[in-house]
Amino acid sequence: MEDGGADAPARDGRRGRDETREERADRNFADILQELRVVMTGTQLISGFLLAVAFQSGFRDLDATEVQHYLVLVALAGLATLLGLTPVLVHRLHFRQRMKEQIVRFGNVLLIITLVFVSLLVVAVTSFIFEVVVSPTAGLWASMLSGVVVVALWILAWAVRRESARSGADGSAADG
Template sequence: MAPEPEGGGDAAPGPSDRRRGRDESPEERADRMWVDLLQELRVAQTGVQILFGVLFIAVFQPAFTDLGDTDRALYVTAVVLGAASAGSLIGPVSLHRMVAGHRIKPQTVVIAARMARTGLLLLAVTTVLTLLMLLRVAVDDTLAAWLAGAVGVWLFTLWFALPLWARRHYTSRE
């Protein structure tokens, strides 16, 4: 999950943040959070690259011409959402490049974290759609839907529900 200011929410780090945790200025904190975000994006982008690679190769396979309308629609949707996911996960780099030197690093981190969350959501949906498309070839449609749905629930739990629970559970209330 993309870094957020301690205490939750998307507010930019402010002077009151020095009371908690690390003794760092808002700019130092933004620099640290930016480095953390870049490390997280590197991991996510690897997943996007692998998944996108599979999708790109699939269209050139001889069996692709035999796919029905439903599977083609799943494929097109997965490719489009995969491209949107890649854009959202690469977007923070462009954002940073465009605003570097303008003294808005704390705000940049907040915007980039939102882009990363959006990219992760799109990646999860792309993964589920790709899995559904592949499983429809291997097993019956009902089982494919159940398995893809189970993976979707698992990804949502790991990527969104658990981090939100941890943030609420382990963040002290002030």
């Protein structure tokens, strides 16, 4: 099969890759799973370190506010992990039911929500480390700075997508 490039008409008549709707859904789902692998590895590492903290001798030295902060981190890590596993669960529950396009759309939404929670987790972990190691004020500054970086990166990602759409790409060539 000859590849007409990203601007050649696809088999379904849209501009983009020469692939059927089913092939596009399979490719997009594979992309989602690969992105989840990356996100889940980091989330699981953070979760593992957080769980180990509670069993360290210095954990007893944390004040009530620091323990509450820690418990919020554990809850965020657990929630991010569960959210990241959900697209796989949905795929398993709907296996061979010819629902790949719907699973891809739902998986995409869940992946974005997972990324929001992982972003919150990273900000909160950064804040906690600075709070415990340096001071509560340093923790506050660390959370504000890392929060600004996270928001800036999300805005940048949105702006790149918007510019790509404005420059004539119709979204079908890359599909993700």
